[in-house]
Amino acid sequence: MLRLSHARVFPRSFTAARSLLTTTRLSTDAVAYARPLPPGALPAYDLAVELINGDAAAKRAKVERLHAELEKTGEDVEKTKLEKALEKLEIESEINLPEVRWNFKNGLLDLSKPVHRHMLERSWRNEGRLDKLMERVYQMHVVPDILPELHPTLDLRVNFSLALTSEEVTPLSKSPVNLEDVEPGVFLGPEQTSKPPTLKAQVYHTDTRLYTLLMVDPDVPSPATKSFHTYVHCLMPNIPLSVLETSITLPTSSSDSALQYVPPHPQQGTPYHRYTLLLLPQTSPAPLALSALPSREAFDVRAFVKEHKLDGPGGGIFFWRGVWDESVSKIYQEVLALPEPKYGKPPKFDPYVDEAGNRSRKYI
Numbered sequence: 001m002l003r004l005s006h007a008r009v010f011p012r013s014f015t016a017a018r019s020l021l022t023t024t025r026l027s028t029d030a031v032a033y034a035r036p037l038p039p040g041a042l043p044a045y046d047l048a049v050e051l052i053n054g055d056a057a058a059k060r061a062k063v064e065r066l067h068a069e070l071e072k073t074g075e076d077v078e079k080t081k082l083e084k085a086l087e088k089l090e091i092e093s094e095i096n097l098p099e100v101r102w103n104f105k106n107g108l109l110d111l112s113k114p115v116h117r118h119m120l121e122r123s124w125r126n127e128g129r130l131d132k133l134m135e136r137v138y139q140m141h142v143v144p145d146i147l148p149e150l151h152p153t154l155d156l157r158v159n160f161s162l163a164l165t166s167e168e169v170t171p172l173s174k175s176p177v178n179l180e181d182v183e184p185g186v187f188l189g190p191e192q193t194s195k196p197p198t199l200k201a202q203v204y205h206t207d208t209r210l211y212t213l214l215m216v217d218p219d220v221p222s223p224a225t226k227s228f229h230t231y232v233h234c235l236m237p238n239i240p241l242s243v244l245e246t247s248i249t250l251p252t253s254s255s256d257s258a259l260q261y262v263p264p265h266p267q268q269g270t271p272y273h274r275y276t277l278l279l280l281p282q283t284s285p286a287p288l289a290l291s292a293l294p295s296r297e298a299f300d301v302r303a304f305v306k307e308h309k310l311d312g313p314g315g316g317i318f319f320w321r322g323v324w325d326e327s328v329s330k331i332y333q334e335v336l337a338l339p340e341p342k343y344g345k346p347p348k349f350d351p352y353v354d355e356a357g358n359r360s361r362k363y364i
Contacts, residue, residue: 129155161180190265220273234251236258254293257288
């Protein structure tokens with residue numbers, strides 16, 4: 001009986017070319033793009049490159065015509081439309097070029113170029129980072145507990161490693177986490193967050209815009225209401241950000257317009273706390289002037305956002321979780337200068353115990 005093999009048979013020249021392409025892809029020593037296959041090694045590849053280059057050249061010609069048309073247009077709505085169309089066409093003219101894709105894959109980015117900005121934002125939105133963030137934001141009810149909704153337009157990253165000692169990076173009995181690029185929703189020990197993190201807010205607009213940063217804890221117990229209230233750990237308005245200006249340094253001292261960073265201090269006997277960073281765009285180009293700094297205790301995020309018109313579209317969000325350990329006592333003593341509270345479930349009512357704690361006899 002004749003048995004048919006399911007293995008595919010390729011021409012010898014195709015096999016050799018495919019091997020050469022694989023070897024080239026695995027090489028990480030290259031510092032500049034080089035065509036992976038020499039002309040003639042694989043005719044199909046040559047035709048694909050020719051087609052891509054032809055399409056790019058045709059679109060570049062349209063870009064030149066749009067540039068000339070834009071120079072003749074005044075400051076009006078029509079000019080704004082032309083600028084958007086021009087940027088879209090510039091992206092389309094370069095996004096399929098092998099060199100552009102190779103540079104992006106190898107981290108050789110020039111964010112002054114529309115195509116690199118577009119690819120960076122597309123990677124953030126489509127390759128899992130934004131999905132993981134929002135999945136955990138909704139799973140842990142950060143939204144809607146703090147704000148009714150938020151649709152991020154920037155990639156907010158948190159780095160706690162720069163200011164910590166080796167002992168603080170991985171305290172005893174703590175599972176190690178990546179403190180250089182913290183994952184949303186992970187547990188961090190109070191020692192690991194005792195110093196302000198360095199933040200990177202990757203926005204995708206070229207112009208400089210102002211943002212306000214809030215760091216809040218919505219899980220602080222309130223004995224008066226027998227519920228929880230929100231505590232402000234940091235408030236910082238008027239942060240200038242652009243695609244090339246992304247670093248944020250948190251204030252280490254309070255001023256007329258900012259509240260310094262207070263390290264997380266989850267109270268003993270409470271469930272985990274959700275330490276949340278909100279980076280909200282200011283709708284006005286003028287700096288935000290706070291008439292008075294809010295109280296850290298019982299802070300109303302929604303009212304603050306509405307009052308200062310920070311409820312525009314977009315922004316950024318990030319959070320991690322924390323629970324009490326022995327190091328919290330040091331924060332209360334040295335940073336807050338307050339007695340450390342302790343919480344727990346109220347004792348179960350026993351009808352047979354009097355006010356003095358004496359149990360009455362069951363039978364008389």
